[in-house]
Amino acid sequence: MSWQPKDLRNVALVGHRGVGKTSLNEAMLHTAGAINQLGSVDAGTAVTDFEEQERERHISISPALCHLEHGGAKINLIDCPGYSEFYVDALYGLWAVENALLTVDAVAGVEVQTIKMYEAAREMGVRVIAVVNKLDSERADFEAAVASMNESLPGCEAVPVQLPIGQGEEFEGVVDLLSMRAFTGSGDPAEIPADMVDLAEEARETLIDSVAATDDDLTMQYLEEGTLTEDELIAGLKTAIIEGTLVPVLCTSATREIGITPLLDFLVDAAVSPVDAGPRIAMDGDEEAELTADPDGPTAIIVFKTMTDPYVGRVSLLRVLSGTAKADADVYNPASEERERLSSLGVAQARETENCDELVAGDMGVAVRLEDTSTGDTLTDQGSNLMVPKPNAPDAMYAVAITAASRADADKLSDAIARLTAEDMGLKYERNVETGELLLKGLGPMHIDVAVTKLRKQYEVDVQMSEPRVAYRETVRRAVRVQGRHKKQTGGRGQFGDVWIRVEPVARGEGFEFVNEIKGGSVPTQYIPAVEKGIRQQMQAGAVAGYPIVDIRVTLDDGSSHPVDSSDMAFQTAAGIALRNAMEQAEPVLLEPIMNVTITGPEDIMGDIMSDMNAKRGRILGTEQAGSLQVIKAQVPQSEMMRYAADLRSISQGRASYEMEFSHYEELPAHLAEQVIAEARREESEEE
Helix, strand or coil, X not given: CCCCHHHEEEEEEEECCCCCHHHHHHHHHHHCCCCCCXXXXXXXXXXXXXXXXHHHHCCCCCCEEEEEEECCEEEEXXXXXXXXXXXHHHHXXXXXXXXXXXXXXXXXXXXXXXXXXXXXXXXXXXXXXXEEECCCCCCCCHHHHHHHHHHHCCCCCEEECEEEECCHHHCCEEEECCCCEEEECCCCEECCCHHHHHHHHHHHHHHHHHHHCCCHHHHHHHHHHCCCCHHHHHHHHHHHHHHCCCEEEEECECCCCECHHHHHHHHHHHCCCCCCCCCEEEEECCEEEEECCCCCCCCEEEEEEEEEECCCEEEEEEEEEECEEECCCXXXXXXXXXXXXXXXXXXXXXXXEEECCEEECCCEEEEECCCCCCCCCEEECCCCXXXXXXXXXXXXXXXXXXXXXXXXXXXXXXXXXHHHHHHCCCCEEEECCCXXXXXXXXXXXXXXXXXXXXXXXXXXXXXXXXCCCCCCEEEECCXXXXXXXXXXXXXXXXXXXXXXXXXXXXXXXXXXXXXXXXXXXXXXXXXXXXXXXXXXXXXXXXXXXXXXXXXXXXXEEEEECCCCCCCHHHHHHHHHHHHHHHHHHCCEEEEEEEEEEEEEEEXXXXXXXXXXXXXXXXXXXXXXXXXXXXXXXXXXXXXXXXXXXXXXXXXXXXXXXXXXXXXXXXECCHHHHHHHHHHHHHHHHHHC
C-alpha cells in the first residue's frame, strides 16, 4: 500500500541513555498491533535491538527503523541510540525525520544528551514533542521533569498536554487535556478521576493560554469565546509545534504500556507530516534547490544508515524526500558518481523487511546491495546533481592505533575499515604520517570497542589495539655554531662534504628557516640546495627522541669542498651531521601538543572536573553558563587526554561531554621528557 504524504508521520525517538526510548518504541509497536509480543531491553528481546552487541550490552548502538499504522496514518519510528558515543548515528536519525520524540526520565529529568539532541533537532528544523517516561518509577516527578525542560533546554517552552494519574507505583493512566478524558492502562477512554477534575481544568486553561498566545487569531477567539474547542486547540498546538514556539509534553510508562494509545493519537493529530513541514533544502551544484513531499517531483532519496547483513549484504535505510522510489528502478549517486539499482525495496520492522513496489515522497524504507552508496549520500535521477547537506557531526576525538594480527588480516584490513566507516559516520581512520600508525578514531572507548568487535566478528579481520604515540616535536633553547664534516675514502672516488652552520631558536610556531650566508664560494653554489635538503631530512628524523625538529633557523656560513670527492650526497650527509651536533649542544627540548578542550556538564560536578583538569596539567581558561549546565574551557596536553572520554564518564556518570581541538605546542616538562626519550631509545634498541 502506498501512503499519501499527508498521512505519514516520521518520528525519531531521542534522548539520554537509559530513559526508555527502545521500550517506548516497543510499546508503540505492540499497542498498534505491529508486533505480537512486547519485548524487553533487559531480556534482549526488543525488536529494535537486533544486533548481537546490542543484546549483549543491553543498549542501542545503531538507529533502527520500524513502522506502525494508527488512526488512518502510518508512523515511521527511528529508535536512536542515547549513548553520547553513538551521537552521530542519532544525528543521522534526526536528519531523516520531521519530528523528534524527546524522551525524558521522570526521575532524572533533563540530562546532558537530552540537551544535545534537543539542540540538534532545533538546528536541523526538526519539530520537538516531549514525553516524560518511566512515571511508574520510584521518586517519579512529572512537574519537576517539565520544569527541568524549561530550565535546561534553550528557548524551550514546555507545556503539558497530559497529566499523570498517580506517580510511581500508583501511576495508572493519563488525563488528556485536549479531549478532557482519562486513559487508563488499557488505553480505553474514561472519566477523569474526581480528585483530578479541578487540577485538569486548571492545567487545560494554562495550555489554552499558551497556545492562544502563539497566534493572534486564536488570541481573539479565546478572548471572545472564553475558551477554545478541542479542534481549535489541536490545530493551534500543531501550528505552534511547526513554528517551534511550544514543546508539548506527554506522560508514559513504556514497560507497563500506560499512556501509549493517547501518545499515538497525539502523533496522528498533532505531529508534523512531510507536507506540513515545508520544503527541504538541497544543493544542485552550486545552487540551492527546494524539495517538497511531492510524489511526482524529482527523485531525492537520502540514506541515513548503512548496515551489513551476513545473509543479504549491505542494507541501506532510506528516506524519500521527493518523487517516488520504485522497486528495481535505477537511481544515480552524485557523491560516488555511480548508478545504483533499488533492489529489494521494502519497508522495515527493524531487522525484518517486507518487499514493496514503491515508497512515495515522505515515506521511509530499505534497499539492499547499494554497493557504492554510504550513509549520508543522496540518490537522485540520472544526470542530476541533487545532494542534501549532511548533518554537522562532531569530530572523532578518541583514537587507538590498530595493527593487523596476521598477514591474512592485513590483506583485508583496509577494505574492512573502509566499509565500517561508510556505515558509521562517527568513525574515522587515517595513517599518521609522523608515527606511521593506522589510527581508528571514534567518540569514545565503547564506540571503538564496538567497531573493533565488528571488524573481528562481522568482517573476520583480527586487529590489535594500542595507545597512539603522541606527536611530540624537538627544538632548541639557545643558539650554537657547529661543524658537520663527512669524509669517506674508498678504493675509487671518495666522499667529502664540510659545512659550518648556526642553529638558533625562533618563535613557537614559526617552523623552519634556512639562510645562506656563504661568501667566496667556500661551499660551491651547486651544493647549497643539498645542504638544505640534508638539514630538512635530519629535522624530519629528529635527533633527541626521533621526533621532527621545528622552530629553528639554520644559517650556512662556511665550509669547504673537494674538487673530485664532493657531491650532493656528501653535503647532505655533512648537513645532517652538523644538525645532530647542534642538537647536542643547543639545550634541546621536547615540545608537546596542547589541546583546546570544552567540557559541558551539570554544575554540581564542575569542581571534580576542574580538579581532574589540574591533575592533567591543564589550564582553566574560564567558565560560562549554558542554561542549567556549565561550560569549562581549558588547555590540556594531548598526552593527558588520550583516555579522557572514559575519565569524564567516570567522573560525571555520563552526564558531561567534551570537545577537543589542537591549539599549539609547548615545552614538555623535563621529568616527562626524560621518560619519553628513554622510551624512544628502548624502542630503537628493540628494533635493532
